[in-house]
Amino acid sequence: MFRLQDKVVLVIGLGLSGAAAARLLGARGARVTAMDNSDTPALRSEAEELRDLGVRVELDLRLPPAGQFDFAVVSPGVAMDSPLVKELRQREIPVIGELELGWQQAVCLNVSVTGTNGKTTTTELIEHVLTHCHKRTLAVGNIGKPLCSAAAESKQLDYLTLEVSSFQLETIRFFRPAVAVLMNITPDHLDRHHTMAEYARAKARIFENQQPFDWAIVQTEALAMLRTLGVKVPSKLITFSAQNRRADIHLDRSLVISSMEGWVGPLIDMEKTQLRGAHNAENVMAALAVGRVLRLPLEEMVAAIASFKPGAHRCEPIAEINRVKFVNDSKATNLDAVSKALQAMPASHPGEPNVLLIAGGRDKGLDYHDLGPVLAQRVKHAFLLGETREKLRASWSLFTPCTLVDSLLEAVNEAVRNAVPGDVVLLSPACSSFDLFRDYCHRGEVFREAVGQLQRTSNCGRSEGSTIGGGIRRAA
Numbered sequence: 001m002f003r004l005q006d007k008v009v010l011v012i013g014l015g016l017s018g019a020a021a022a023r024l025l026g027a028r029g030a031r032v033t034a035m036d037n038s039d040t041p042a043l044r045s046e047a048e049e050l051r052d053l054g055v056r057v058e059l060d061l062r063l064p065p066a067g068q069f070d071f072a073v074v075s076p077g078v079a080m081d082s083p084l085v086k087e088l089r090q091r092e093i094p095v096i097g098e099l100e101l102g103w104q105q106a107v108c109l110n111v112s113v114t115g116t117n118g119k120t121t122t123t124e125l126i127e128h129v130l131t132h133c134h135k136r137t138l139a140v141g142n143i144g145k146p147l148c149s150a151a152a153e154s155k156q157l158d159y160l161t162l163e164v165s166s167f168q169l170e171t172i173r174f175f176r177p178a179v180a181v182l183m184n185i186t187p188d189h190l191d192r193h194h195t196m197a198e199y200a201r202a203k204a205r206i207f208e209n210q211q212p213f214d215w216a217i218v219q220t221e222a223l224a225m226l227r228t229l230g231v232k233v234p235s236k237l238i239t240f241s242a243q244n245r246r247a248d249i250h251l252d253r254s255l256v257i258s259s260m261e262g263w264v265g266p267l268i269d270m271e272k273t274q275l276r277g278a279h280n281a282e283n284v285m286a287a288l289a290v291g292r293v294l295r296l297p298l299e300e301m302v303a304a305i306a307s308f309k310p311g312a313h314r315c316e317p318i319a320e321i322n323r324v325k326f327v328n329d330s331k332a333t334n335l336d337a338v339s340k341a342l343q344a345m346p347a348s349h350p351g352e353p354n355v356l357l358i359a360g361g362r363d364k365g366l367d368y369h370d371l372g373p374v375l376a377q378r379v380k381h382a383f384l385l386g387e388t389r390e391k392l393r394a395s396w397s398l399f400t401p402c403t404l405v406d407s408l409l410e411a412v413n414e415a416v417r418n419a420v421p422g423d424v425v426l427l428s429p430a431c432s433s434f435d436l437f438r439d440y441c442h443r444g445e446v447f448r449e450a451v452g453q454l455q456r457t458s459n460c461g462r463s464e465g466s467t468i469g470g471g472i473r474r475a476a
Contacts, residue, residue: 002104005029013075017098020146035061076167097171102147106154112162115183123163125287132304166202176209181217186336190365210235217289220244240285242278249285277344313444323421326451329428330444341428342378348422353380356415360386361431368395375399383411387435412450
């Protein structure tokens with residue numbers, strides 16, 4: 001554990017991560033100054049709580065305050081090329097992130113999960129498996145609870161189970177997982193990382209400080225990308241893939257199969273779980289590989305996975321109204337996630353598109369044309385909202401009809417008007433939520449409420465031949 005007593009520390013950003021870092025630093029005897037470039041009622045309330053703990057707080061500040069600091073802790077939302085961080089480096093003030101600080105103060109081993117998609121589900125799945133197998137763990141990190149807020153609890157744990165983002169990995173120094181999991185690497189966050197190579201290298205930092213006796217569990221396709229970039233993995237390696245049968249763990253129809261020495265044969269039948277789609281099979285593979293490394297009994301792991309229920313906002317069925325399904329996939333904030341969701345939707349008639357897609361939000365610098373082929377195959381109409389709607393229409397209108405809408409409620413109503421029995425209304429935005437919503441959870445809840453209103457209307461004694469709000473048409 002790194003000593004913090006009497007260190008002079010600057011904390012930048014007072015969201016969940018920054019506030020947790022400031023509290024941990026104060027509790028460990030550091031002299032803390034915290035700052036944020038905003039000044040909102042929520043931040044003022046947070047500032048008052050921190051001041052009561054002895055933290056000096058500055059709001060609405062664009063550059064670091066004067067003075068010398070032993071180091072600075074930046075929240076994940078602060079880009080490394082921002083003027084604020086450049087100023088710190090010019091003043092030769094070391095910069096780390098909240099993840100690094102939390103790791104330095106924790107006292108148990110960790111299993112860390114990163115990747116473009118699937119990392120939250122996989123983190124939750126690993127936590128569920130470990131708990132079922134009587135291991136004391138806690139899921140923290142990018143999943144919602146900052147690592148700094150769990151440092152004290154780590155004394156009572158066997159492992160911390162961490163979800164780790166590329167933003168967090170940008171600011172590590174000594175951070176080292178005993179088991180590091182890389183789910184996949186597909187285009188995302190290019191508004192911050194600028195190139196796929198830069199993004200992939202940020203993800204690969206999860207292995208940077210590992211030793212030969214640690215473990216890396218890596219999707220075969222992601223490993224191939226790292227190797228083309230010259231990135232080496234120093235630890236022991238297990239590969240998995242739903243597409244590549246040469247991986248140590250692979251998918252054969254519904255069976256997850258291992259070819260690892262001493263662990264050969266079928267591990268689990270995905271049909272006996274509540275998880276669907278090849279992407280979820282890879283989540284299961286990663287969790288099983290972690291369990292193998294930690295010497296958990298296969299029978300207990302299979303029982304745990306069979307009882308696991310996927311979280312909200314991830315291809316979550318909301319309702320079925322007049323034989324039209326409504327699915328909330330609000331967490332799909334990049335193209336690969338949308339593609340996997342579209343391919344997982346049930347078809348009505350072979351070869352005919354039956355998905356009414358609701359998409360749009362804040363741009364992340366992605367090439368939206370790349371989704372064209374799967375749109376043409378699965379989407380009968382797209383309803384586009386948010387800051388990217390014009391860009392999405394320009395990219396997608398060659399592949400499927402597109403309609404611009406002003407709100408998520410309008411998108412749901414328009415989709416309903418165009419739906420027939422057998423269709424799926426899918427919220428899968430391909431963009432971040434921060435233009436119109438607090439976060440992806442808020443966006444998903446708004447969608448859920450809109451569908452709930454349709455359901456209540458449908459149950460109010462409408463006749464067999466009627467429609468919902470002028471909407472879902474019944475087959476002749």
